[in-house]
Amino acid sequence: LIAIAVLSAIGLPDHLWGNKGEPVSLSLFPDQANTAMQSHAIGVFLAAKLDREEELVRRAYKPADTANHKNVVLIVVDALRADHLSLFGYSRRTSPYLEALASAKAVRLATSAAAVCNESSCGLRAIASSRYLDKQATRPITVQEALKLHGYSVHLMFSGDHTNFYGLSDIYGEVDSYFDGASQKERYLNDDRLVTDRLSGMGSWDGKPTVFQFHLMSSHALGARFEDTPPFGPGANYTALRWGTKDLEAPAHATNYYDRGILQADRVIANILDILKQKGYLKEALVVVTGDHGESLGERGLYSHTHSVWEESLRVPFVMLQFGGVLKNQMHAGPVVSQVDIAPTLLHELHLPIPSSWEGIALQRPMVGRVVYFQQAQFIGLVDERNIGRLYKHWLDLRTGDEFTFDLNVDPHERNNLSAQIPQPLKREWQQLLANRSAALAPEVAARLGAPAVP
Ligand SMILES: [Zn+2]
Incomplete structure (x- = not known):
């Protein structure tokens, strides 16, 4: 439910990504913090779904x-x-x-x-x-x-x-x-x-x-x-x-x-x-x-x-x-x-099988064209190596709508924000990828960020 809500919000035209970051922040609250994780939480419905899926993987392992x-x-x-x-x-x-x-x-x-x-x-x-x-x-x-x-x-x-x-x-x-x-x-x-x-x-x-x-x-x-x-x-x-x-x-x-x-x-x-x-x-x-x-x-x-x-x-x-x-x-x-x-x-x-629900890869078998993800509270982003010669790290501040993009190959200390130079199709693709990857915020973090209360 949370993922769907954020997807629809991130799919908005760019001009709607205003300074207030609405309506994305509305979707950051879980209905009920079932799985509490410090600044983050997994809502009760999503947590139940994840646990059901994990149980199937467990039985098949x-x-x-x-x-x-x-x-x-x-x-x-x-x-x-x-x-x-x-x-x-x-x-x-x-x-x-x-x-x-x-x-x-x-x-x-x-x-x-x-x-x-x-x-x-x-x-x-x-x-x-x-x-x-x-x-x-x-x-x-x-x-x-x-x-x-x-x-x-x-x-x-x-x-x-x-x-x-x-x-x-x-x-x-x-x-x-x-x-x-x-x-x-x-x-x-x-x-x-x-x-x-x-x-x-x-x-x-x-x-x-x-x-x-x-x-x-x-x-x-x-x-x-x-x-x-x-x-x-x-x-x-x-x-x-x-x-x-x-x-x-x-x-x-x-x-x-x-x-x-x-x-x-x-x-x-x-x-x-x-x-x-x-x-x-x-x-x-x-x-x-x-x-x-x-x-x-x-x-x-x-x-x-x-x-x-x-x-x-x-x-x-x-x-x-x-x-x-x-x-x-x-x-x-x-x-x-x-x-x-x-x-x-x-x-x-150790030559052991890897559970099918795991999201990482075994580094002994390198994979080209990889994207990996991260999030801390309202900051949600990815590292993308699919563009030849570039190693883009990109993130959004869901509260303000601010975007950050750095090429870690040439700018490992993240000094030169390239967001304005990134072609729209690539940026749109990043937004779609991130839309599927956002965790909800813990209530006290949402309160600190001044996000509106959930009806
Ligand atoms: Zn620690």
Whole structure:
């Protein structure tokens, strides 16, 4: 219902896309927020339809007997930007451990991916279920569920409180153990040492294929910083600066604070893998390191996340490492990679079938002419590689009707808005594509944006 309403609105002639952004904003409200996802929500009718469809896919999914049963370690680092990792050429040495693994030729893939949104809830859901924001079932088929069907034990160890956060702890399906910041009282709930404490208490590997997912808060502004993590310069927590500040030093202080958090995350990753190695889990294993979304550090006056779709807000790393066995070769991904590609790429690497409802692709089988999607609140957009020589990123502000278009090939920092130069047929096609991809807003976000109430 929501998709249809937005489709008819986006299909309007261009002159009706006025400053008020009506009537599109009218369609942003769900009838009833059935699946709440932080700034977004899936309405009750659409959620029921998605769940019915997902149940059919679930019944049709047959485990493969050709499966390669390597252990799997998925590490999601909160608010981790690809461009602040020295592994990707950042000038500060923020990821010495990941670099050492690259030197040791353990890297199967090192690329960046566009997150589906700029906050944790949809980012984590997209990683687990390979679905964009608007297609999130209440109970999606997750990579954890697919592995479980192939005989894996599933262990989730999350820094942060995922239990009381939009039902996030319930989306993964049946698991063998679950632990997050709310499961314990010894440490501050955003202290990553609670993850390594928990892991240290686990027994050695019993030979059964095992998947771990870890969530780290070291690089999040609310994550505990450890005394022994060296600073890159005077830093300051920027959580309160979300919408900007007049302090001219704030961007530098925020960046110092953030980079120190990344270095700490790199150290926690080293600790985790060291513990897993000692316990025998890395004899043959795939390890993925990624982020749930990006982070603003004063670019365009913004700080933190949940409010933007600029590159710094969406661009996360997707690093896949192989432990044990012979590394085939390093994979090279195409120019357009989305967060929804992580789960299918992982399953493909293990020779496991990919659920038919998943929206991402296995990057081992590159696809030309791809379009991937993103949305954060009223900003909805896509990255389109179908135009030769161009890598267009395009988005709309559904509230104001403003359009943004950048060619990431020549303008990776999004400084030159090309919207006025884009031919109308292409723009119209983008609008049609986006019309099918919009999620509704959570009521409090709609209220903040000053959108009108639903009758
Ligand atoms: Zn997050």
